[in-house]
Amino acid sequence: MDKKVFWRAIGCILGCFVLYVFFSFPSWREPIMGDEVTVANWIKSFGDSTIKNYFIRDGDRLFGMWHPPTYAYLVSLIGKFTVINEASIRMIGVTSFLISLVLIYAIASGLSRKDDKRELIAILSCLIYTLNPLAVKGSILIDLDVILHVAVLALILALVRYRYRENSHKGLLVCIALFTVTLCIKLSTPVILIMSIFVYQFLRREWGKLIYTLKIAAAGIFSALIIWLIYCRAHNIDFFSIFAVPLSVGSYIPLIKSPGKEGWLVLARNIWSPFMWCSPAFIILGVIGFWRNLRTQTENDSLMTPAQFAFYGLLIFTVYMFVGGVSHSFPKYHYAIVPIFSVLAASVVIKNIKPDRQLFLNTAVLISILILYDIYLVKDPIYLISYALKESVISASRGSVFAVAIEWIARMALLLLTIPIAFLFYMNRKTRGALILALFVSMLASNIALLFIQRGAVYNTVYCYGGRGMRGAADIVMSNTAPGDIILAPPEIVLLSGKNIFSYMTAKNLRSKDMFLDMLKQDDVNCVVYGISGNTSEQYKHIFYAKDVKAILNEKYLRHEAGSYTVWVKRKQG
Numbered sequence: 001m002d003k004k005v006f007w008r009a010i011g012c013i014l015g016c017f018v019l020y021v022f023f024s025f026p027s028w029r030e031p032i033m034g035d036e037v038t039v040a041n042w043i044k045s046f047g048d049s050t051i052k053n054y055f056i057r058d059g060d061r062l063f064g065m066w067h068p069p070t071y072a073y074l075v076s077l078i079g080k081f082t083v084i085n086e087a088s089i090r091m092i093g094v095t096s097f098l099i100s101l102v103l104i105y106a107i108a109s110g111l112s113r114k115d116d117k118r119e120l121i122a123i124l125s126c127l128i129y130t131l132n133p134l135a136v137k138g139s140i141l142i143d144l145d146v147i148l149h150v151a152v153l154a155l156i157l158a159l160v161r162y163r164y165r166e167n168s169h170k171g172l173l174v175c176i177a178l179f180t181v182t183l184c185i186k187l188s189t190p191v192i193l194i195m196s197i198f199v200y201q202f203l204r205r206e207w208g209k210l211i212y213t214l215k216i217a218a219a220g221i222f223s224a225l226i227i228w229l230i231y232c233r234a235h236n237i238d239f240f241s242i243f244a245v246p247l248s249v250g251s252y253i254p255l256i257k258s259p260g261k262e263g264w265l266v267l268a269r270n271i272w273s274p275f276m277w278c279s280p281a282f283i284i285l286g287v288i289g290f291w292r293n294l295r296t297q298t299e300n301d302s303l304m305t306p307a308q309f310a311f312y313g314l315l316i317f318t319v320y321m322f323v324g325g326v327s328h329s330f331p332k333y334h335y336a337i338v339p340i341f342s343v344l345a346a347s348v349v350i351k352n353i354k355p356d357r358q359l360f361l362n363t364a365v366l367i368s369i370l371i372l373y374d375i376y377l378v379k380d381p382i383y384l385i386s387y388a389l390k391e392s393v394i395s396a397s398r399g400s401v402f403a404v405a406i407e408w409i410a411r412m413a414l415l416l417l418t419i420p421i422a423f424l425f426y427m428n429r430k431t432r433g434a435l436i437l438a439l440f441v442s443m444l445a446s447n448i449a450l451l452f453i454q455r456g457a458v459y460n461t462v463y464c465y466g467g468r469g470m471r472g473a474a475d476i477v478m479s480n481t482a483p484g485d486i487i488l489a490p491p492e493i494v495l496l497s498g499k500n501i502f503s504y505m506t507a508k509n510l511r512s513k514d515m516f517l518d519m520l521k522q523d524d525v526n527c528v529v530y531g532i533s534g535n536t537s538e539q540y541k542h543i544f545y546a547k548d549v550k551a552i553l554n555e556k557y558l559r560h561e562a563g564s565y566t567v568w569v570k571r572k573q574g
Contacts, residue, residue, distance in 0.1 A: 005119055012123045013101045016130040020097055023451045024136050028087045028094075031470040033463035033533075034328030036142040037491035039072070043084070046076045066245045068228065070185045071144035086142070093146035097139040100339060101126050103153040108343045110160040111306045117350050124346035128443075129339055133450045134277040137462045138335035144186055145332060151182040152189055153339060156312075159197070159304035164209055171303065172215060179220030184227060187246050189336050192319055194220075196312040197304065212303065253322050270325030274317070274334040276382050276412075279450075281419055281443035282345060283317075285436070286337075289344025290314045306347075313340035328463040329386040349440045352433035363437070366425055367445050370418050374449030378415045382450075383459070384408040387466020387564075391532050394540045418442040460533060467533025469563015470496060476560050477527050480569040485526035488519065490534030493565070510535070513543045520552055528557060531565035 032040055045052035046069075075089055082088050108125040112118040129135050139146055155178040162171030182190035194217045201210040232239045275283055293310035304312075317337045324333035353359075385408050392400035422438035454461040459468040474496035477487060487494065488510075510516060519525060530544050543549055544566075553559075557568035 008119065009105055009122070012126055013098075013105060016101055016126045017098050020130050020136060020139075021094075023455055024094070024097075024140055026455050027137065027140050027461060028090050030086065030140075030460060030462060031492055032086055032142060032495055033460060033467070033470075033492045034330075036463060037495050039142050039144075040089075040495060042069075043072045043075045043079075043089075046072060066242065067144055067186050068184050068242055069231075071147055074147065075142075089142050090140045093139040093141060096146045096150045097135075099150050100139075100153055101129070103150065103157055104129055104339050104342065107153065107157050107160055107309075107339075108346060110157065110302075111309060111343065112347060115351075121343075121346050121350045124350060125339075125343045128282075128345055129342040131444060131447045131451065132278055132282065132338050132342065133447055133454065134274065134331065134335055135338040135342075136451060137277075137330070137454070138332060138338070141330075141332060141462060143332065145335060148182065148185045148189060149335065149339075151178065151185055152193060152336065154178055155182055155190070155193065156304060156309070160302055160309070162303055164212060164301045164303060172212070175216045175303065176219040176223065179216055180223040180227070183220060183224035187242065188324075189316065191246075192316050193312055196315045197308055199315075200308050200311045209303065266325065267321070270321045270331070272385075273326050273331040274337070276385075277331055277334075278338065278341070279443045279446040280416060281439040281446070282341060285345035285348055285439050285443065286313065286317075286341030288436075289341070289348045292348065293344070309340065310344055313337055313344060316340070329465040330463050345440075345443070348436055349433075352436040353440075354433075362425075363441060366422060366441055367448075370422070370441065370445030371449045371452075373418065374415070374446050375452060378411050378446070378449065380450065380453050380457070381408055381411040381415065383457075383466045384411060387459070387533065390466075390537055393537045394532060396541070396545075415446060418445060464492075464533035467531065467564045469531075469565050472562035473529055473531065473565035473567050476562055476567045476569065477529065481526045486524060487527040487529065488525050489527065489529035490531055492534060493529050493531075510539055510543060513546050513549060516543050517549060517552065520549075520556070526570045528553065528568040529565055531563075533564045 041051060071092075074092060075084065078084065078088060078092070104125050105122045108122040109118050112121045115121065138149075155175065158171070158174050158178055162174065179190060179194065182193075194213065197213050198210065198217070201207075201213060228242065229239060231237070290310040290313060293307045317334065320331075320333040320336070325331065327333070384404060389401065389404045389408065392404045419438055419442045422441040423435055425441075426434040426437050459466045460470075470492055473489075474493050477489065477493060477497040481487060481497075483498075487497070489497075520528075530539070532540075535544075553568050557570055560567040560569060
């Protein structure tokens with residue numbers, strides 16, 4: 001690489017990272033929510049076996065062993081050098097984001113190595129990725145996907161860089177090693193990546209490459225299984241524990257898990273969620289990039305061609321609509337598509353727009369106007385559908401539900417309107433890419449606006465979107481209970497209030513109203529907590545708002561409010 005190009009690349013990556021830190025910093029200390037609590041307890045169990053043994057004894061047979069423990073060990077390693085809290089654990093994700101920028105730059109440059117605009121494509125890919133809310137928020141999850149993301153990108157880079165014939169042994173060994181590493185983190189996305197390459201090569205009848213891919217897959221799977229077997233023997237762990245989730249994948253498909261209306265609603269949520277987080281224009285540009293790569297595919301001796309790369313992006317986007325989808329109101333599984341679609345979108349934009357000084361100035365002005373338009377008119381459509389609608393359903397007010405739904409539809413219409421507004425702005429110019437430019441401007445404006453809104457938000461902006469008052473609710477619990485007291489609360493409140501691990505298993509009593517009532521009557525429950533962000537609308541409707549439950553709560557407990565949470569503290573005797 002030329003020295004000037006190298007230093008421009010370094011400047012681009014560091015500039016993007018500074019921008020990322022600016023937008024992500026307020027979320028570094030966001031309370032641990034949802035699945036993050038399980039991961040946090042799983043990590044604690046590495047230093048305190050009583051935690052693991054307790055959960056397993058009380059019904060959680062796997063307790064975190066849904067996936068290989070690589071991420072948990074990495075976080076435990078951090079604990080040897082500093083205090084483990086929200087911010088310190090999230091430094092893994094922050095570091096991963098920086099490494100991802102390097103890998104995205106290299107992948108974009110490698111895929112377009114015969115293009116004289118490869119540097120511009122690489123720089124723009126990094127910028128689009130940095131300004132994507134799903135990428136920014138996904139990186140700070142306390143979740144193994146943050147390191148899986150980097151490992152998968154490293155594998156993609158190896159597949160792009162190494163040739164099918166030249167240095168075949170070296171390339172083969174590197175790809176096998178990286179595939180093994182990805183499988184030692186998680187079994188989902190790496191398998192989809194290899195399967196997408198295999199299917200593409202089969203359809204194209206590229207038999208030589210297909211055999212090469214099979215060698216990578218077979219050797220990588222074998223190596224990962226041997227490593228896992230050795231680990232299981234050393235720690236007395238069930239070898240089949242990490243296969244429970246992959247083998248039950250059918251139960252995660254909405255229309256199988258919940259046939260009928262509920263299943264269709266879940267599927268709809270899985271589809272529109274990434275559109276709102278990434279912006280519709282981003283998805284459209286990615287799909288255009290996919291189509292153009294397939295149409296203009298050329299002979300390439302790389303293990304991964306631009307057309308294969310595009311095929312993988314669309315496949316993983318589609319698969320995660322049906323499997324996984326949204327976790328705690330956040331589309332964390334679609335986090336994997338952002339770097340792929342960022343490269344595809346950047347390629348489409350650079351190849352269809354001829355920039356000049358006047359176009360740059362016009363675009364800067366329009367983006368500034370549309371950012372203000374999005375901030376003050378579109379606002380935060382994710383909050384409306386993830387929290388406000390749920391809150392209105394819980395309040396059992398049909399008028400309120402209808403009003404929120406109409407408001408969300410109106411906001412989405414305003415968001416989509418930015419595309420034709422931008423198109424009208426550019427259509428009179430002598431440019432072939434008026435629509436592409438309109439999509440690009442609309443994407444940047446809506447994503448930057450959403451990042452600004454989320455940066456200043458007083459509510460959760462990742463898991464349990466819209467929730468607030470977690471620390472306040474935890475403070476009420478702490479000031480009104482002793483260390484050994486039993487509390488019934490969402491896991492994030494149990495964790496924040498520093499209560500003992502025995503309180504976690506009380507959540508199983510929320511399966512039915514009768515179980516909940518029996519616990520209140522028989523056990524010495526000192527505190528009951530529920531929250532709009534931490535509990536389901538069905539639990540509110542059938543348990544917390546049930547007449548007999550409300551009667552016993554009012555009789556034995558004092559009510560407190562803290563943001564999204566209601567805290568019931570047991571009345572003192574006498």
